[in-house]
Amino acid sequence: DSGVTQTPKHLITATGQRVTLRCSPRSGDLSVYWYQQSLDQGLQFLIHYYNGEERAKGNILERFSAQQFPDLHSELNLSSLELGDSALYFCASSSVSTGPGNTIYFGEGSWLTVV
Amino acid sequence: KNQVEQSPQSLIILEGKNCTLQCNYTVSPFSNLRWYKQDTGRGPVSLTIMTFSENTKSNGRYTATLDADTKQSSLHITASQLSDSASYICVVSVKGGSYIPTFGRGTSLIVHP
Numbered sequence: 001d002s003g004v005t006q007t008p009k010h011l012i013t014a015t016g017q018r019v020t021l022r023c024s025p026r027s028g029d030l031s032v033y034w035y036q037q038s039l040d041q042g043l044q045f046l047i048h049y050y051n052g053e054e055r056a057k058g059n060i061l062e063r064f065s066a067q068q069f070p071d072l073h074s075e076l077n078l079s080s081l082e083l084g085d086s087a088l089y090f091c092a093s094s095s096v097s098t099g100p101g102n103t104i105y106f107g108e109g110s111w112l113t114v115v
Numbered sequence: 116k117n118q119v120e121q122s123p124q125s126l127i128i129l130e131g132k133n134c135t136l137q138c139n140y141t142v143s144p145f146s147n148l149r150w151y152k153q154d155t156g157r158g159p160v161s162l163t164i165m166t167f168s169e170n171t172k173s174n175g176r177y178t179a180t181l182d183a184d185t186k187q188s189s190l191h192i193t194a195s196q197l198s199d200s201a202s203y204i205c206v207v208s209v210k211g212g213s214y215i216p217t218f219g220r221g222t223s224l225i226v227h228p
Binding site for chain 1: 157216221
């Protein structure tokens with residue numbers, strides 16, 4: 001158990017809908033990262049928040065948004081869902097913002113299926 | 116364009132044997148290289164983290180090497196166990212204020228008894 005909690009574990013929704021994925025980082029970790037893993041694309045970095053502020057953006061679509069709240073939990077909002085958004089969405093956390101010394105701990109992921 | 120290429124794509128070995136996985140990257144400027152182990156349907160777990168100045172890093176039966184000149188890394192698994200069956204992912208990050216990783220597609224390792 002990495003200490004990173006993600007909910008829901010599984011989600012099935014229809015195209016055009018909006019969903020929110022939730023992440024609770026490890027106790028004390030200030031950084032939260034979101035990733036998408038699909039069969040054809042592999043793991044892709046979406047966005048990084050540190051202590052409530054956005055630090056880096058990766059391949060995140062405009063239909064997707066995220067935020068980190070004062071209690072450090074984070075939410076990833078996916079809207080106008082398309083079939084291609086079906087994937088495993090991971091949240092991860094670390095104690096610091098950047099640098100090689102920060103071990104990043106992944107949650108177990110949220111399986112999203114868009115039908 | 117920053118890229119991370121891993122080989123082989125898949126590998127089958129017998130329990131107890133050693134194996135080596137490869138990672139070549141074009142990410143620049145280089146900050147660090149990480150190897151992760153990912154069991155099917157689970158989150159990746161960090162194995163090693165190496166910076167530019169580190170050539171070798173070990174974690175139990177896992178040993179990672181880095182040649183920053185040729186931009187190559189390898190992950191050597193010694194005395195493989197059935198539990199080593201997983202996907203091994205190489206991740207390279209750029210140097211700078213922001214953390215932006217580039218992921219390889221992974222090597223799928225199957226260890227047979």
